Amino acid sequence: MIKKFGLIDCNNFYVSCERVFNPSLRNVPVVILSNNDGCVVALSEEAKNIGIKRGTPIFKVKDRIKNNNGKILSSNYALYGEMSERIMNILCKFSPEVEVYSIDEAFLVFKKSEKDYYEYMKKIKDYIKKATGIPVSIGVGPNKTLAKVANHMAKNHFSKKGVFVITKNRNLDYSLRQIKVDEVWGIGESYSKKLEKKGVFTAYELKNLNKKWVEKNLGGIVGLRLVSELKGISCLPLEEIDPPKKQIVSSRSFGEDITDINKLQEALGKYITNASKKLRKQNSLVSVMHVFLYTNRYKDYPQHNEMISYNLLNPTDYTPDLICYGKKLLNKIYKEGYYYKKTGVIFSEIIDKKNRQFNLFFSKSKNEEKTKIMEAFDKINQKWGKDTIQTASSGLGKKKDWQMKRNYLSQKYTTSWNELLKVKI
DNA sequence: TCTGGGGTCCTAGGACCC
């Protein structure tokens, strides 16, 4: 029995989710847009084939998509999140050790005999496709970095069969020679430029680089760890338990530029509500909050970008108090006459609720009351749907001009009774 | 007209202390 890491990665995940419910999206170029319908964040193979790239602003490629009978969609996170959950649940049936790495990726650890790996991975792949409609690729290797490499092989090289197993002695070097250095997990734009300057173009060449150079130029210990993993040594453990977040951010660019402080307050109130909900979910309290306000950096009118921080005397998770502090902070950095594009909140110095330190100004009875209010608040929204109960500060009218644009949104096929697919017989 | 959002980790350098 040999212990190996597997990486399951959904192919073009957002597009695949949409295609499960809408067959007219199959075999044509499809792109999914970021919040605010700004730029392309996910795309189908057909879209890649007509030269569209992730990150491109949609206005630059809109015509090309139309001319190729392509489709454009806003991102539908309710749908993707739910499909992701289905897949992760399936994976737990195949291995007791699963790390959910992102919405569309998971690491697994298996202990099997070397020859069984390929068939077992194929079984998982077929099962997920059948049960959810989502195609996945699976890479297996002696550690996480090599599982990523194997996944790349499964997807893009080696006849694109969707499953690839790296064996340290047999095909490790062969695989590393196929992988370009910027495709290695942990090598981004800046490092890959440095590497190319040094004449390093493949993962294989990276593996054989001088240690001193790697430490100096690729982020110290991070680079050393990465190269060790390419050599087959396992440095990164499987992390099954989601550690609590050390920082929680909530922000959005507006649908339109905003000058009015009241509208900024409304939007900020909404983001603070969102962030504090996450805080309560992991049983934490925030002790430092930051509020920021940005103008549109792509326009040439006057710019004003500022961030302000506040140390809370009593760490809390109580939304109304946090909104109250947030508004005061926003007032301090707001300047009249600027066209703002984005505001948001950052919670940092997050502590465990159990380890709270009390001080002279802490009122136990008041605190218990607040805890009960928030519990009821969260329960109602969980049972009756998001935003059933809201704070008045986020503005209660229907459509807001600060809200993000989502002009191409598909249905909530899996999370709303009113939007289920209708089948004609 | 139009350019996302939410995270983590690491290092370097300054402030401060003895």
Add this chain to the structure above:
DNA sequence: TCTGGGGTCCTAGGACCC
């Protein structure tokens, strides 16, 4: 000419990920 040395803590900034 020459300006201690070592440790800790904090923050800003850079790099990466999806």
